[in-house]
Amino acid sequence: ISAQRFRLITGNIVEVVGKLADENYDLMIVRSPIDMVDVVQESYRLLKTGGVLIIDNALDGGKVADPTQRDFETIARRDSIKAIKEDSRWSSSLLPIGGGALLARKI
Numbered sequence: 705i706s707a708q709r710f711r712l713i714t715g716n717i718v719e720v721v722g723k724l725a726d727e728n729y730d731l732m733i734v735r736s737p738i739d740m741v742d743v744v745q746e747s748y749r750l751l752k753t754g755g756v757l758i759i760d761n762a763l764d765g766g767k768v769a770d771p772t773q774r775d776f777e778t779i780a781r782r783d784s785i786k787a788i789k790e791d792s793r794w795s796s797s798l799l800p801i802g803g804g805a806l807l808a809r810k811i
Contacts, residue, residue: 721746728752735760737780744784744808748793751810757794759784763804 713720718739732747734740734757747757759781767773768781788794788808796808
């Protein structure tokens, strides 16, 4: 990917996403569960049609599937997975490799 087509943006995701232009990105990778459901909604706004959202560590090494796990981060991950699954604007796959990855394509 040429330098003109690639842009790495770091920082607090909640602060950063609100400043980005609509439908201007092909790929977003989210690693933090903080405000993840809101970030999923913002990512839909930011991604071009056909763009991909990747949520890294989506299964948190199996914690998400364990109903006894009720910590904030695990609940945020569950809520994000559910939000994407129930939203017909996304086509998604959950990969149970390592900590898990959720791949969602904007339709």
